[in-house]
Amino acid sequence: MPQPPRCWAETPWTNHMTPEQKKANLRTGLILASIALAFLLGFMAKMLMMGK
Amino acid sequence: MSAVLDHHDHAHDDHHGHAPTGWRRWVYATNHKDIGTMYLLFSFTMLIVGGALAMLIRAELFQPGLQFVNPELFNQLTTMHGLIMVFGAIMPGFVGFANWMVPLQIGAADMAFARMNNFSFWLLIPAGLMLAGSFFMPGGAPAAGWTLYAPLTLQMGPSMDMGIFALHILGASSIMGSINIIVTILNMRAPGMTLMKMPMFAWTWLITAYLLIAVMPVLAGAITMTLTDRHFGTSFFNPAGGGDPVMYQHIFWFFGHPEVYIMILPAFGIVSQIVPAFSRKKLFGYASMVYATSSIAILSFIVWAHHMFTTGMPVTGQLFFMYATMLIAVPTAVKIFNWIATMWQGSMTFETPMLFAVGFIFVFTMGGFTGLILAMAPIDIQLQDTYYVVAHFHYVLVAGSLYAMFAGYYYWVPKWTGVMYNETRGKIHFWWSLIAFNVTFFPMHFLGLAGMPRRYADYPMQFADFNVVASLGGFAFGLAQVYFFFFIVLPTMMGKGEKAPQNPWEGAEGLEWEIPSPAPFHTFETPPKLNAAATKVLG
Numbered sequence: 001m002p003q004p005p006r007c008w009a010e011t012p013w014t015n016h017m018t019p020e021q022k023k024a025n026l027r028t029g030l031i032l033a034s035i036a037l038a039f040l041l042g043f044m045a046k047m048l049m050m051g052k
Numbered sequence: 053m054s055a056v057l058d059h060h061d062h063a064h065d066d067h068h069g070h071a072p073t074g075w076r077r078w079v080y081a082t083n084h085k086d087i088g089t090m091y092l093l094f095s096f097t098m099l100i101v102g103g104a105l106a107m108l109i110r111a112e113l114f115q116p117g118l119q120f121v122n123p124e125l126f127n128q129l130t131t132m133h134g135l136i137m138v139f140g141a142i143m144p145g146f147v148g149f150a151n152w153m154v155p156l157q158i159g160a161a162d163m164a165f166a167r168m169n170n171f172s173f174w175l176l177i178p179a180g181l182m183l184a185g186s187f188f189m190p191g192g193a194p195a196a197g198w199t200l201y202a203p204l205t206l207q208m209g210p211s212m213d214m215g216i217f218a219l220h221i222l223g224a225s226s227i228m229g230s231i232n233i234i235v236t237i238l239n240m241r242a243p244g245m246t247l248m249k250m251p252m253f254a255w256t257w258l259i260t261a262y263l264l265i266a267v268m269p270v271l272a273g274a275i276t277m278t279l280t281d282r283h284f285g286t287s288f289f290n291p292a293g294g295g296d297p298v299m300y301q302h303i304f305w306f307f308g309h310p311e312v313y314i315m316i317l318p319a320f321g322i323v324s325q326i327v328p329a330f331s332r333k334k335l336f337g338y339a340s341m342v343y344a345t346s347s348i349a350i351l352s353f354i355v356w357a358h359h360m361f362t363t364g365m366p367v368t369g370q371l372f373f374m375y376a377t378m379l380i381a382v383p384t385a386v387k388i389f390n391w392i393a394t395m396w397q398g399s400m401t402f403e404t405p406m407l408f409a410v411g412f413i414f415v416f417t418m419g420g421f422t423g424l425i426l427a428m429a430p431i432d433i434q435l436q437d438t439y440y441v442v443a444h445f446h447y448v449l450v451a452g453s454l455y456a457m458f459a460g461y462y463y464w465v466p467k468w469t470g471v472m473y474n475e476t477r478g479k480i481h482f483w484w485s486l487i488a489f490n491v492t493f494f495p496m497h498f499l500g501l502a503g504m505p506r507r508y509a510d511y512p513m514q515f516a517d518f519n520v521v522a523s524l525g526g527f528a529f530g531l532a533q534v535y536f537f538f539f540i541v542l543p544t545m546m547g548k549g550e551k552a553p554q555n556p557w558e559g560a561e562g563l564e565w566e567i568p569s570p571a572p573f574h575t576f577e578t579p580p581k582l583n584a585a586a587t588k589v590l591g
Contacts, residue, residue: 025164025235032231032265040269043303044277047288 079174082166084151085571087173089468091148092461094176096537098140099454101184103530105133110492110526113519116511126509127195128187134198135215138315139222140180142453146318147172147229149460150257152468154233156564157251159242159589161577164235168228175225182218186211197507199308202289202300205278213282216275223268230261230268237261242563244582248342251562252335255342256321259349263310263317266353271307274300298363305356313352315449317345319416319456320387323409325562326463327391330406331398332559337390344383344390351380361429362436370429377427384420388413403557404478408459411486412452419447422497437507440500446493458485458536463560466552469544470570477539484532491525561587 017025081087109129112120121129151169155162163169186193191209194200205212237258241250250258277288278300287293289300328335335341357365357373365373391413400406422444426432435441458481466472495518504515511519543549555565563582566589567575580589 021239025239028235028239029165029231032234033227036227036231036265036269039266040273043270043273047273047277047299 081170081173082162083573084155084162084166084169085468085573087163087169088148088151088153090173091144091151091176094173094180095141095145095148096541098136098144098180099533100537102133102136102141103533105129105136106526107530109133110523112509113511114523115520116513116516118510121509123509124195125192127197127507128193130507131195131197132183132187132193135194135219136180136183137449138198138311139219140176140183142315142449142457143222143226144176145457146257146260146315146453147226149253149318149322149457149464150229150233153464153564154236154254154257155240156467156567156571156575157254157562158237158240158245159563159576159580159582160236160240161575163232164240165228165232169232172225172228172232175221175228179218179221179225182214182221186214186218189214199301199304200275200278201304202278202281202295202297203291206281206290213279216279219275220272223272226264226268230264233257233261234265242576242579242582242586244584245563245586248339249586251321252324252338252341253318253321256317256324256345259345260314260317263314263349263352267307267310267314270303271311274303274307277303298360301360301363302357305359306353308359309356310349310352312445312448313348315453316416317349319412319453320345322456322460322463323391323412324387325560326405326409326459327394327413329463329557329560330403330409331395331400333394333398335390336393336396337386340386341390344386347383348380351376351383355380358427358429358432361432374427374429378424381420381424388417388420399559401558403462404473404475404482405459405463405557407479407482408455408462411482412455412459415447415451415455415486415489419444419452422447435500437505438500439496439504439506442506443493443496443500446496450493451489455485458482461541463557464564465544466556466569467564467567467571469547470552471544471547471549472552472556473540473544473549477535481532481536481540484535485529488525488528488532492522492529493525495519495521495525561585563587563589 077086078090081090108121109126112118112126112129151163154160189209189211191211194205194208194212194215196204196208196212200212200215237250237254241247247255277286280286281288281290281295287295289295289297291297324335324341355373355377357369358377361370361373395410402410422440426435426441426444462473462478499515499518499522502515504511552569554568556569557565563576563580563586564571566580581591582588583590
């Protein structure tokens with residue numbers, strides 16, 4: 001029998017999502033995060049390596 | 053209804069049946085409604101802090117000469133007013149609305165990344181404290197304007213570093229929030245809730261979140277380069293080392309102009325929910341609204357240099373940015389046409405949300421027109437950095453974004469709190485705000501046309517009369533928001549007022565009106581079955 005949580009906050013509703021749903025969410029999230037990272041590093045790399 | 057209110061029969065789900073209590077509920081919050089509430093409270097707090105700075109600015113400008121603050125402090129006040137309002141009040145305010153309403157509108161149980169949602173919110177607190185606390189640093193708060201232009205930023209004291217750090221944190225929070233919103237909308241819609249059936253508020257937020265992901269890292273890059281110029285010997289923006297301060301402006305406005313739309317697109321979404329509800333009609337031209345919103349977002353990336361006409365650029369460049377900017381008027385006009393067409397021959401009533409929505413359309417359109425005027429390079433060169441620009445962007449951001457947030461508050465507060473706000477007080481708030489707003493900012497057009505520059509603590513006698521009027525209007529506008537908090541927000545938060553029915557608005561449609569008021573702690577944990585229009589829960 002699963003142990004009851006010590007605190008409700010330890011089990012957000014996402015813990016009840018299916019593993020497939022979690023995986024899909026993580027994949028989409030990582031793709032979006034990589035876009036943000038590319039914009040951050042891309043702008044600075046352009047300025048650093050190619051001047052203006 | 054069974055799909056809306058979940059009755060858990062599993063032993064391990066017992067803790068889901070009721071809302072947690074005490075400080076843990078808020079500190080460890082993973083529930084989108086709780087986090088939305090915290091965002092909205094944070095946003096209102098920052099609105100009051102930024103508003104207090106505005107009151108100081110208007111007090112100083114009440115008459116010519118120096119009354120209350122010295123010019124250095126005045127520059128800090130204008131800078132921090134802008135930063136706090138943009139990054140502390142408006143942006144988190146709309147994220148609060150998104151947290152509360154997007155999962156409810158699309159039939160999702162919560163946001164996709166519940167713990168990241170908590171982290172996004174709690175990052176705001178240190179950032180807000182750092183921004184407000186920078187006044188107490190040696191040399192005072194950052195004073196380079198909210199745009200943080202080089203070379204001023206390279207010459208300022210340590211508070212600039214604190215400001216940059218705060219913006220980095222706020223940017224990280226925004227990016228995480230955007231990822232959460234996009235993933236929630238793309239992956240977690242209820243079956244049958246296709247993209248083209250989504251409520252407009254969810255649509256506008258989906259597009260806004262993409263804008264945020266594209267431009268917040270650019271701002272982060274610009275201020276990181278400012279930081280390395282200040283402390284690590286680089287010269288990105290320092291002419292003494294071969295750098296170019298104008299390049300900072302290009303990078304900043306590549307972020308800054310989409311940022312303007314980040315602050316207005318969710319407002320369009322809220323108005324697109326309210327106008328059909330109180331016209332008792334479907335939204336006119338739903339698909340064109342979606343395409344217009346997307347067009348505005350795309351165009352926002354190619355107009356940034358209209359903020360820089362006076363820096364000197366080739367005529368071809370001026371022409372490109374001028375015409376590209378004017379092009380934005382087309383999709384914006386489509387939206388305004390659609391709102392008016394929705395109201396046309398509708399059975400309209402004017403409860404407070406509708407008053408703010410109609411007020412938004414009227415006053416925002418005025419701000420849009422002055423934007424068109426400023427888009428013309430020859431005129432902009434005359435009006436650059438005058439009070440005409442100040443009037444323009446306050447018409448867009450106060451009468452635009454803030455009014456839409458007020459409209460959204462009145463529209464959804466029955467769902468949030470379970471009680472109705474006091475209609476008479478709401479109407480007083482609307483008329484008081486509308487009149488005071490116009491008394492404050494309309495005279496600024498004349499001041500700008502007469503040549504009064506912005507960001508100065510003093511001015512010649514010729515500008516005195518309009519400044520008195522603007523200051524009196526400003527004080528009245530500030531007082532209206534104090535009234536709003538004590539006589540409208542507080543009573544609803546304390547549960548005082550008429551009990552709200554499930555759907556208090558006769559013409560309102562959407563899944564948020566399919567759940568009881570106040571919204572239960574957990575909703576849609578089992579994906580609901582929807583009708584063909586995806587506006588009602590079946591069974």
